[in-house]
Amino acid sequence: MTEMMTKEELEAGLRKIGAERYHHLHPFQKLLQDGKLNKAQVQAWALNRYYYQANIPVKDSFILARLGTVELRREWRQRIIDHDGSETERGGIEKWIALTDGVGLDRAYVESGEGILPGTRFAVDAYVHFVRERTLLEAVASSLTELFSPNVIGIRTKGMLEHYPFISKETLAYFDKRPVQAKRDSDFALEYCLENARTPEQQQAVLNALRFKCQVLWAQLDALHFSYVDPALTPPDVWRPGVAETGREAA
């Protein structure tokens, strides 16, 4: 039988999963931040990750629908506002479009999701289904990858600006506010999980939800790496270099 952990032990367990399984360890991430990818490979990354970004408010809406109290919904709705923006402030999705604009991809094509890899679609859809079908505690716990993102974002942004002439600070504006938002969101979600995991089984479910989410992120980079880097075996029906290019990318 698994024994009950203290909150500190559970948090340490979560952080250990991040240290071992978060996608900062994926070879594609390293190639991206070290400037080892060509422009088409960076385009493929931006195009596919758009589908992930576009589904974040969808999964957060399902969580919102299940939170059950005014207080919790007030807290969680900020995530949706951050991604969808407002009349006065661009949201995360719009900023991601600035990124795909910046690398010269046609906006309508990106928004259509047409050319994304099946591996991207299956992984992202698995995430949305997970937050609908598992317990609320697991749904919240699956957001905890944000505990590990602030550090990675800094390294990636710095590396990309340094190495790619087609990447500007404006192109990467999406990432400017993410570290602060991610820290605020993950502080709250972590506290919620530590507080609401009240049996050994629930604690294990929290750990497993984070493992699952790490797989969702990892599998997206697997698909990109396999299809566009090595062996660059692009499956039928997906985006190929040169498709949907606008020729209007950032200088």
Added chain:
Amino acid sequence: MTEMMTKEELEAGLRKIGAERYHHLHPFQKLLQDGKLNKAQVQAWALNRYYYQANIPVKDSFILARLGTVELRREWRQRIIDHDGSETERGGIEKWIALTDGVGLDRAYVESGEGILPGTRFAVDAYVHFVRERTLLEAVASSLTELFSPNVIGIRTKGMLEHYPFISKETLAYFDKRPVQAKRDSDFALEYCLENARTPEQQQAVLNALRFKCQVLWAQLDALHFSYVDPALTPPDVWRPGVAETGREAA
């Protein structure tokens, strides 16, 4: 606007998708049937595909629940019987276990699904979700990859028996009856789709459902190829060569 096709044109469109997108074209499939994989790679294939096999009766049960008439359910339930077997006849899932037994994998480990690739899980789960959430017509159409399987099964079985000393005819017993079953099942499903796709939109939905299903199969081989062949980047938490081996494989 898309125009209405004749039944012959729709069938030709479906067969064209198979010719261009079915997983017989995937490099992993070719390596498998040409004897170019090592034993661990064949084990990885058998282990991961078990999860697909195990979910076939699940997806067929969802279709069964939606068919709406005695006649249609009588027809479709045969698929479930074929996979789950009976007191007197081994089903497809049991025969797949004979295959994983034959290549020396621990049965409890295989059945647990523990070591499968996230890419396998996400693709198979996407298939189950698809038949629950799309129209019944699309759910039925997604089974039409069976139109293309009989031919591929013959080539693969012959190649595997010829090239791998650890593969016996008994190990591959799963495939003995599949060509006949697949032909019977896909004849019925094809007729159903040709009959029930009564608008240009429904015809396109049928074509897209088959494209989707080809992606489900293709993505599973992508994951295997990427993780166990090239670059053999095995993600965290999944089966590695040597794990769960029984040492009792077929001579």
